[in-house]
Structures are given as structure tokens and as C-alpha cells.
Amino acid sequence: MSTLAVHDHHxxxxxxxxxxxxxxxxxxSKYVFSMDHKMIAKQFLITGIIMAVxxxxxxxxxxxxxxxxxxxxPFLETILGRFAPGGRLDPNFYLSLVTIxxxxxxxxVLTAGLSGTFSNLLIPFQIGARDMASPFMNMVSYWMxxxxxxxxxxxxxxxxxxxxxxxTIYPPLSALPKAMPGSAEGMTLWLISMVLFVASQLMGxxxxxxxxxxxxxxxxxxWKMPLTIWAFFLTAILGILxxxxxxxxxxxxxxxxxxGTSFYLSEIVVQGQVMNFEGGSPILFQHxxxxxxxxxxxxxxxxxxxISSEIMSVNSRxxxxxxxxxxxxxxxxxxxxFIVWGHHMFVTGMNPFLGGVFMITTLIIAVPSxxxxxxxxxxxxxxxxxxxxxxLFAIGxxxxxxxxxxxxxxxxxxxxxxxxxxxxxxxxxFHLVMGSAAICGMLAGVYHWFPKMFGRxxxxxxxxxxFWLTFIGAYLVFFPMHFMGLDGVPRRYYAxxxxxxxxxxxxxxxxxxxxAIMSALAQVAFLFNFFYSIFFGKKAxxxxxxxxxxxxxxxxxRIHGNWPGEIPTVYRxxxxxxxxxxxxxFILQTTPYSQTMTSNxxxxxxxxxxxxxxxxxxxxxQPVKEEVK
Amino acid sequence: MMAQIQQDREQLNLEPKKFNxxxxxxxxxxxxxxxxxxxxxxxxxxxxGLDFNLPGVFMYSTGTILLSSITMLLASNAAKRLQIQKxxxxxxxxxxxxxxxxxxxxxxxGLLIKMGVYFSNPNASQTFVYVFTxxxxxxxxxxxxxxxxxxxxxxxxxxQVINLYSMSMSSIxxxxxxxxxxxxxxxxxxNQR
Numbered sequence: 001m002s003t004l005a006v007h008d009h010h011x012x013x014x015x016x017x018x019x020x021x022x023x024x025x026x027x028x029s030k031y032v033f034s035m036d037h038k039m040i041a042k043q044f045l046i047t048g049i050i051m052a053v054x055x056x057x058x059x060x061x062x063x064x065x066x067x068x069x070x071x072x073x074p075f076l077e078t079i080l081g082r083f084a085p086g087g088r089l090d091p092n093f094y095l096s097l098v099t100i101x102x103x104x105x106x107x108x109v110l111t112a113g114l115s116g117t118f119s120n121l122l123i124p125f126q127i128g129a130r131d132m133a134s135p136f137m138n139m140v141s142y143w144m145x146x147x148x149x150x151x152x153x154x155x156x157x158x159x160x161x162x163x164x165x166x167x168t169i170y171p172p173l174s175a176l177p178k179a180m181p182g183s184a185e186g187m188t189l190w191l192i193s194m195v196l197f198v199a200s201q202l203m204g205x206x207x208x209x210x211x212x213x214x215x216x217x218x219x220x221x222x223w224k225m226p227l228t229i230w231a232f233f234l235t236a237i238l239g240i241l242x243x244x245x246x247x248x249x250x251x252x253x254x255x256x257x258x259x260g261t262s263f264y265l266s267e268i269v270v271q272g273q274v275m276n277f278e279g280g281s282p283i284l285f286q287h288x289x290x291x292x293x294x295x296x297x298x299x300x301x302x303x304x305x306x307i308s309s310e311i312m313s314v315n316s317r318x319x320x321x322x323x324x325x326x327x328x329x330x331x332x333x334x335x336x337x338f339i340v341w342g343h344h345m346f347v348t349g350m351n352p353f354l355g356g357v358f359m360i361t362t363l364i365i366a367v368p369s370x371x372x373x374x375x376x377x378x379x380x381x382x383x384x385x386x387x388x389x390x391x392l393f394a395i396g397x398x399x400x401x402x403x404x405x406x407x408x409x410x411x412x413x414x415x416x417x418x419x420x421x422x423x424x425x426x427x428x429x430f431h432l433v434m435g436s437a438a439i440c441g442m443l444a445g446v447y448h449w450f451p452k453m454f455g456r457x458x459x460x461x462x463x464x465x466x467f468w469l470t471f472i473g474a475y476l477v478f479f480p481m482h483f484m485g486l487d488g489v490p491r492r493y494y495a496x497x498x499x500x501x502x503x504x505x506x507x508x509x510x511x512x513x514x515x516a517i518m519s520a521l522a523q524v525a526f527l528f529n530f531f532y533s534i535f536f537g538k539k540a541x542x543x544x545x546x547x548x549x550x551x552x553x554x555x556x557x558r559i560h561g562n563w564p565g566e567i568p569t570v571y572r573x574x575x576x577x578x579x580x581x582x583x584x585x586f587i588l589q590t591t592p593y594s595q596t597m598t599s600n601x602x603x604x605x606x607x608x609x610x611x612x613x614x615x616x617x618x619x620x621x622q623p624v625k626e627e628v629k
Numbered sequence: 630m631m632a633q634i635q636q637d638r639e640q641l642n643l644e645p646k647k648f649n650x651x652x653x654x655x656x657x658x659x660x661x662x663x664x665x666x667x668x669x670x671x672x673x674x675x676x677x678g679l680d681f682n683l684p685g686v687f688m689y690s691t692g693t694i695l696l697s698s699i700t701m702l703l704a705s706n707a708a709k710r711l712q713i714q715k716x717x718x719x720x721x722x723x724x725x726x727x728x729x730x731x732x733x734x735x736x737x738x739g740l741l742i743k744m745g746v747y748f749s750n751p752n753a754s755q756t757f758v759y760v761f762t763x764x765x766x767x768x769x770x771x772x773x774x775x776x777x778x779x780x781x782x783x784x785x786x787x788x789q790v791i792n793l794y795s796m797s798m799s800s801i802x803x804x805x806x807x808x809x810x811x812x813x814x815x816x817x818x819x820n821q822r
Contacts, residue, residue, distance in 0.1 A: 134645070134649055206652045206653055207649065240656050241655065244663060245660070248664050249663070249667075251764070255760070261750065262753050278751040284671050287670055288666075
């Protein structure tokens with residue numbers, strides 16, 4: 001039987017890779033143009049980490065400017081050249097730094113780095129599939145992402161510097177190449193890079209949805225899928241529906257930039273010259289952008305939520321609290337995310353009635369978000385908690401999500417937003433709720449599934465150091481920004497020295513900068529730990545966390561096709577932790593109920609009358625327990 | 630033996646790939662929805678309408694693409710009945726009609742220019758006509774490539790399973806871009822002067 005199965009497995013391999021025999025893979029086909037979902041996941045992860053480090057260094061550069069606006073740092077001129085004449089950042093380059101920091105973090109790290117890594121790694125593993133629906137498309141997806149990353153970074157090497165209009169690239173700044181240095185070639189490269197990026201995400205997303213719906217193993221119905229898979233699945237749907245709208249917006253923007261159309265451009269004077277545009281509507285771009293832009297923040301946070309749900313359940317040794325409620329709240333967030341985009345545009349002269357509608361839909365999102373938060377807390381409650389680094393980061397996500405989510409209620413209010421719009425309050429809000437929370441989810445995932453990716457463990461002590469410095473650092477950076485925002489300090493300003501009322505915030509800016517430098521240094525612990533453990537970490541066992549899901553039934557060696565023999569059948573949901581009467585505190589999804597008679601409960605057999613009959617027969621054979629009076 | 634059967638099913642499982650095509654249609658659908666929504670927001674906000682009547686050639690191009698959907702259907706039916714000659718004939722017809730559609734659309738652009746409706750235009754509602762048709766033509770081009778790929782396979786020694794798979798992939802896409810064109814055309818007709 002087993003030889004037969006192994007033989008079949010090779011057959012699968014041939015089919016998946018349309019070009020010839022793959023018993024001996026070459027370096028190129030194994031590490032570069034790989035079509036194996038595990039390798040593609042690692043490629044996404046490492047590219048994502050490199051991009052994250054670059055974007056973090058950019059943020060340190062502009063934090064230095066904000067903390068010491070009057071000081072010159074000669075080393076800046078050494079490393080940045082013409083972008084920092086005399087050791088002080090060029091104001092236009094400052095805007096580019098902010099723009100590229102935002103773009104890389106939102107799109108390249110938290111969208112591609114997060115979904116790309118964990119959807120690719122976990123979808124086939126956790127639903128029991130040999131690979132993705134189309135491994136070839138998956139490979140193209142990664143290489144388009146890689147090309148997009150290279151083009152985005154290449155914009156640092158063009159004459160006028162990278163795009164500088166903010167990551168939202170509102171026209172007219174982005175539509176008029178002569179408007180400012182950051183609107184020139186850098187903006188063109190930004191647009192090219194993002195079109196490639198969207199194409200990459202769409203190919204990935206199409207694969208994820210198709211794989212989840214078509215390639216689940218026997219017994220794996222939708223309600224037996226781990227929450228990670230639900231989250232990745234719904235995230236992919238969001239991406240598929242939202243990203244094409246961005247492409248439409250960008251196509252029109254390219255026509256405005258280069259072909260003289262007037263979609264977004266109205267009467268405007270640039271550098272004393274009257275331009276011949278008329279009739280365009282810059283608000284139209286905002287509508288198209290935020291129709292993607294708002295779902296995008298859920299594309300960022302939902303995979304992190306799914307990862308944290310899974311990790312918290314495993315490490316609390318308890319079933320996730322309210323599994324169905326968790327799924328329905330994810331679905332609720334998915335649906336609601338498409339009807340809230342107007343809350344980014346309250347101050348564009350929007351009809352106040354329309355603003356009220358968007359306010360109500362926005363505030364309703366608090367309901368599914370609160371359901372998730374309370375369910376996480378209830379999962380932790382009286383759990384047998386193991387504080388692994390992954391668990392700490394998962395709890396960190398909950399903390400950041402609460403503190404950042406609450407300020408979302410303030411900002412979603414159409415009246416309050418008039419005061420808070422474009423201040424540091426907004427910066428604080430989204431850096432906590434989608435920046436810090438999502439990166440915590442991503443790091444939790446890295447620590448948790450590192451043994452699955454590389455067959456080795458990461459060092460725990462360095463993990464703790466990394467977590468506490470990052471966690472405390474992030475709060476020290478972003479918490480004071482709330483107060484700056486309440487006082488009206490606007491975002492994206494180069495220096496506050498010229499404005500009398502804002503001068504008092506300079507000391508806070510200095511404090512924030514040092515906190516940011518501390519959190520950045522903390523990442524060195526992670527980087528060292530990550531790369532060192534790939535080669536020299538402690539060897540991992542097959543199921544190091546005593547987890548129930550399918551990926552831990554695969555061999556540590558990570559073979560092509562994932563399972564050496566037949567793909568296992570699934571009999572139960574993924575959260576049978578600490579089930580009363582069971583021999584161990586976890587029961588694998590592949591264990592049939594017939595092998596766990598002592599821990600079975602009548603409701604395990606809701607749609608299985610034969611199983612219930614057998615269970616009742618077994619109960620009759622058991623000695624009657626003495627009643628205690 | 631059970632294992633053998635299960636694995637065989639895995640090997641020939643082309644359904645997920647076909648499913649990919651269906652999901653791709655959703656992305657494409659959203660793209661055109663975004664463009665037409667953009668038109669509504671723009672023309673509603675600025676009071677700029679199309680301000681001209683669409684040239685009649687669009688009627689002919691609509692007829693052409695409808696006809697091409699019918700020939701595509703006939704080609705699919707022929708493929709299912711293993712009538713390879715007939716399948717080839719109707720695929721050639723579909724491709725010819727597709728190219729004719731392409732030519733008619735470009736000809737319509739020429740007519741628009743003669744009418745003084747330019748691409749580079751202060752009234753972006755009129756530019757939208759070019760954007761709709763242009764973006765649709767990109768899809769037509771992709772559809773033609775798919776059709777040619779399917780046609781080439783009929784001249785090679787291709788297993789019937791692959792032939793049918795290739796046929797269904799290209800016909801799903803071809804019918805979809807047909808429907809998208811009808812949507813765009815009706816949308817423009819409703820908005821013309």
C-alpha cells in the first residue's frame with residue numbers, strides 16, 4: 001500500500017510541474033523559480049523582512065529630522081549625498097521618505113509579506129493539499145512582487161528622488177510631473193511598481209481562494225478549517241474585489257500624467273504657468289483610491305487576526321472561544337469594509353448627510369471587532385498559558401488592536417474628524433491598529449511556524465528580548481502622538497520650528513525619536529535570531545507546540561507534495577485542546593472519534609447518527625459511575 | 630486501491646484551474662465597475678455629460694461580438710462531440726469575428742475624432758468612451774491569444790481532456806468579454822445625449 005502511494009505521489013509531481021522529471025531539482029528550480037508553496041512562502045517572507053528593514057531605516061531618518069530640526073548631521077550627507085545637503089535632510093526628500101516608508105510598510109510588508117508568506121505556507125498545509133491550485137501562477141506572483149520591490153527601491157536612484165505625494169498619491173500632486181520633485185520620475189516608478197504589485201497580489205489571491213474552495217482534503221468541510229484559513233480566504237476575497245479598483249484609478253491617473261486628459265485635473269497654476277486642464281475632479285481619485293484603501297487595512301489586519309487566534313488557542317491549551325462567532329465577525333468585517341471608504345473623505349466637502357451614512361457604517365465595524373477582541377480575551381481566560389515568543393506577540397496584537405481600535409471610534413465620527421483629520425492623532429491611530437498590531441501578528445506567525453518553514457527552532461530568550469523592547473517601544477512611540485494630534489499638530493510637516501504654537505512639542509518629538517531608535521535596535525535581536533536559527537537553530541520535532549492542525553502531521557523534512565503517502569483525512573475541528581477525558585491535552589484533526597471514546601461528547605455526533613449509535617453502545621459497556629452524594 | 634483512485638483524481642484535477650478563471654472574471658468585472666462608477670461620479674459632480682451621440686458603427690461591432698459568441702458556442706459543442714474539423718472551423722470563425730470587432734472599434738475611434746470627440750479632452754466624460762473601449766480591447770486581445778492557443782492545440786496531438794479544458798477556459802473568457810461589452814455599450818447608450 002505504501003509503495004503504491006509513494007509512486008502516486010511522484011505522478012502528482014509530474015503533473016504540477018509541466019516540464020519533465022523532478023527527482024533531482026536544480027538550484028534554479030528549487031530556490032529561485034520554485035513552484036513549491038513552501039519555498040514561495042519563504043521567498044515572500046525574506047523579501048518582506050528586507051523591505052521592512054529598509055522602510056524602518058527610512059522612518060528613523062525622518063524621525064531624526066523631527067527630533068533635531070536645527071542640527072546638522074554630517075553622516076547624513078555621507079550616506080544620502082544630495083538628499084541631505086550640509087547634513088540636513090532636504091524637505092522634498094523628507095516627503096519622499098514618508099511616502100516610501102508608508103508604501104513599503106502597507107503594501108510590501110504587511111500585504112505581500114504577511115499574506116504572501118502565511119497564505120502560501122499554511123493554506124495547502126492546513127487544508128491538506130499538495131500545493132496551490134496553480135503553482136505556476138504562484139511563482140509568477142512572487143516574481144512580480146520582487147520586480148515591484150526592485151522598481152520601488154530604484155526610485156531612490158533617479159535624479160529627483162522617489163515619489164513624494166504621500167502613500168495615497170492624491171492628485172493634483174501626483175498628476176502633474178512638474179508640481180514638485182517627488183511628482184517627477186519617482187512618481188512614474190511608483191505607479192509602475194504598484195501596477196506590478198497589484199497584478200502579483202491578484203494572482204496570489206485568485207490562487208488562495210481557488211485552493212481553499214477546491215482542494216480541501218477528505219473530511220475538511222468549511223467549518224473544520226482553522227481560523228487562519230478563514231482569515232486568509234476572506235482576505236484574498238477582499239483583495240480580489242478591491243485591487244482592480246485601484247488599478248482603474250491608477251490607469252486614469254497615468255492618462256492624466258502623460259496623455260493630457262482631465263479626469264482629476266481642473267484649472268490649476270503650476271510654477272506661475274496656467275495649465276490647460278479643466279473640468280477634472282480630484283475627489284474622484286479619492287473615491288477610487290479609498291474604495292481599495294479601506295479594504296486594504298483589513299487585508300493587512302485580518303491575516304494577523306487569524307494567525308493570532310490560532311496561536312492563542314494553541315498556547316492557551318484551550319479551544320478558541322466562539323469559533324463560529326470568530327468566523328462570522330471576519331465575514332462581517334469583510335462585507336462592511338466595502339461601505340466605509342467615505343470616512344477618509346469627511347473634509348473633502350462631502351454632503352454632511354452622506355458623511356453621516358459613512359459614519360454609521362464605520363462605527364458598526366466596532367461590533368465584529370469587539371466580538372473578536374472579547375473572544376480572544378475569553379480564550380486566554382483560565383487557559384493553561386505557555387508564554388512562548390509567538391504567544392506574547394499574539395497577545396501584543398490584542399493589546400495594540402484595542403488601544404488603536406478605540407481611537408478609530410473617535411476618527412470615524414464625522415464631526416470629531418474635522419478637528420482630528422491629518423493630525424498626528426491619525427498617525428497614532430493607524431500605526432497602532434494596523435501597523436503595530438499587524439506586525440505583531442506577522443512576527444507571532446514567524447516564531448510559531450519557523451519550525452515548519454526551516455525545520456529548526458528560534459531562540460526563545462532573544463524572542464522575549466525582541467518582544468518586550470518592541471512592545472514597549474511601539475507604545476512609547478505612538479502613544480504621545482495622540483496628544484500631539486489633539487493639540488492640532490499636523491502630519492507630514494518637515495519641521496515645527498516655524499510655528500509658534502507647535503514649538504512646545506519638540507521635546508516630545510525628541511522622546512519619540514529615541515523610542516523609535518530603541519525599537520529599531522530591538523529588531524536586530526530578531527534579525528540575528530531569524531537568520532542564525534535557519535542554519536544553527538535547535539532541530540525541531542514534528543509537532544513542537546503540540547498542535548492539532550494538519551501542517552504538523554507532515555514530516556520535518558518538508559518534502560515536495562507535503563505528505564509522503566496519502567493525504568490524511570480530517571475528522572474533527574481544529575481546536576480540540578484540553579478536551580475532558582482525553583489522554584493528552586490535544587487531539588489531532590486526523591484522529592477519528594472511534595479512537596477517542598473516553599473524551600467524546602454527544603454533540604460531537606450532531607450530523608453523524610451512526611457514530612452516535614456506536615458511541616451510545618460504547619457508553620452502555622462502561623461501568624456505571626458511582627454517584628457522589 | 631482507494632488510494633490509487635484518490636490520487637488519480639488529484640492528478641487530473643483541472644477544476645481548480647478553471648475556478649481560477651472564474652475568479653479572474655470577478656477582478657475584471659470589478660475593474661470595469663470601477664471605471665463606470667468613476668464615470669457616474671465624474672459626470673454627476675461636474676455636470677459634464679457625453680454631449681454627443683455614439684457613432685452607429687458600435688451597433689455593428691456589437692453584432693459582430695454577439696455572433697462570435699454563437700460561433701464559440703458551436704465550437705464548444707463540436708469539441709464535446711469530438712468533431713475536430715467542425716471545432717477548428719468555428720474557432721477560426723470566432724477569431725476572425727474577434728479581429729473584425731477589434732478593427733471596428735478602432736474605426737469607431739477614427740469616427741469619434743472626426744466628430745471632434747478627442748481623447749485629450751477637458752470633458753473627461755468623452756475621454757471615458759476611449760478608456761472603456763480601450764480597456765475592453767485589451768481584454769479582447771487577451772481573449773484572441775487564448776483562442777489562438779486553443780486552435781493551435783487542435784492541430785497538435787492533444788488529449789481530449791486537455792482540449793476540452795482549453796476550450797472551456799477560452800469560452801468562459803470570451804463570453805465574459807462579450808457580456809462586458811454589452812454592459813459598456815448599454816451604459817454609454819443610456820448616458821448619450
